[in-house]
Amino acid sequence: SAVISQKPSRDICQRGTSLTIQCQVDSQVTMMFWYRQQPGQSLTLIATANQGSEATYESGFVIDKFPISRPNLTFSTLTVSNMSPEDSSIYLCSVSSRQSTDTQYFGPGTRLTVL
């Protein structure tokens, strides 16, 4: 399975600021995704990070708030913009590869607290 790392692992930010989260995979993968998990809740898909093109966002999530980049097949970033306390969550990237028949692996997550 792929080894996924995320930076930072946690951060405490002030309201109105932005934070960029990095996701690095040790091998090339077909798909990369960003999920949000609010405290005690399930995982909610934010967007699919497309290599070389704009990300595909799920209902309720917009590019201005969560800009995403994916410059190559092993790296992606998610920015949480103009943060408010409601953005306090764990943000997880996940990867999937056609060679692994849809199996999806999650990174360790970034725990974000907004004051």
Add this chain to the structure above:
Amino acid sequence: QQPVQSPQAVILREGEDAVINCSSSKALYSVHWYRQKHGEAPVFLMILLKGGEQKGHEKISASFNEKKQQSSLYLTASQLSYSGTYFCGTGPPSSYGKLTFGQGTILTVHP
């Protein structure tokens, strides 16, 4: 649409069995099961792609009934290490990871 898991929580003693169900109001094409321990990332357990297929992983197995639009996860002779929150995720054909997760089932195993 989010799949529905039941029960919401279950408490077991070591060695006991448990069943966690995942139901959808929409047709299921694949069901993915994950376990998440507190403060950690979800860990992949298994994926079921065909109707009626049952898969196993040590003492954890699962079934997938396309007609009933339901999947069940079976944990037999539970161990302390089984404690955690179990999520099912469902996806359209060739979703390659684009999943909708259930609300989770909290499993606690006591000595």
